[in-house]
Amino acid sequence: MYAVIRVRGNVQLKQESRDTMKMLNLTRCNHLSLIEETEKNKGMIKKVQDYVTWGIISLDTLEYLLEKRSRLIGDKRLALEYLKKNKINSFKELAEQANKDKKVLAKLGVKPVFRLNPPSKGYEREGIKKNFKVGGALGFRAEKINALILRMA
Template identity: 45%
Template structure:
């Protein structure tokens, strides 16, 4: 009955400009677009190598998810692949995000992964002598650093 006291004086001000009511929180608007402005300057697209590890099996999985895991080279649980951060790969990773874990790889981890699990064609183990024969790198550490920085594509 007598609860309504007429128009709120703040309503007129809110309509006229971008004012807010006293006590309301101000949330800065999110930038529109691809979000490139939010990225770290060193992390240009494709310049970071990601390690993707499969953590789940394929029981009751849709065929398109199974195919995407196969295209990524993740045929079995606990397998790891190194990929570039390109839109194509990131779309595939987003599609299978419930079955994998991923993140940027550092130079030490890349070197350790190469030393322990690195293989050449024919499943021949990778060792220091083969790296030196390639000519570009002197050790696993140099090669791991190049992979982590996205300068070398290892597949």
Template identity: 45%
Template sequence: MALYLVIRLRGQPDRRPEEEKALELLRLHKVYHAVLVKDDPSIKGMLERTLSSAVTWGEINKETLVELLKRRGRITGNKRLTEEYLKKIGFNSFEELAEALISGKVSLEDLPGVKPVFRLRPPSGGFRGTIRRNINARGELGYRGADINNLVLRML
């Protein structure tokens, strides 16, 4: 089972009510917020049909997930996610947590005090295309597969 990283790239104006509801369900309230979701048919349908004009997504690999957790992982009180806190909740390292997340044994919602949303920055060097078009039409929106890892590393 794959683990998708979904990043919101477009803002509020001109969003249909069903898009707003889908973004709310995924907790993508602001631009450059990212969440981890499982490869589920209902999630995939929501991304492809409803949100393809507002988000980009793809399969995240373990190395990128470890970096994302280290640099952008937060706990309650807007404090950084640390190895000490991971040991307190039952994980020895960021690598172990990333492996458990990718394999589907645990989700961020199950971990006490860990925030499920990552607040990213705009990518260093800017976007390669426009954020108004799909990835296939020289844009940035939609499904990008494993290329999401390159984008995330530029947004950390």
């Protein structure tokens, strides 16, 4: 499962890319969305790659993200008591189920977007206009997305 984080805003963003961002539930900067690894989703990410960063999220990071930043509809925190009512014993179990099938979160009523803070100590040295491969913040990060999420959560 991919974690996609919007890094840049709407200024000079083409309408086609804005629509793609909306489909990915990335309406504002520092929003994170969990996306399944399908060809269709990879194509949408490629279309907006100059405005987002993405990578493969680990189970530990997903568990931490669900515990700290997930919200229910009505802007309520996702609590352990709520999970137990829905026959899920822990956030770890929820993370494992969500990693297999993202629809588990929708059935629980969890919002599809995670609102994060800007990363502590900032983005990489070259800023938010260059690709991750050359020292910037944009593009594919593989496993290094987990460190960024922990700095933002």
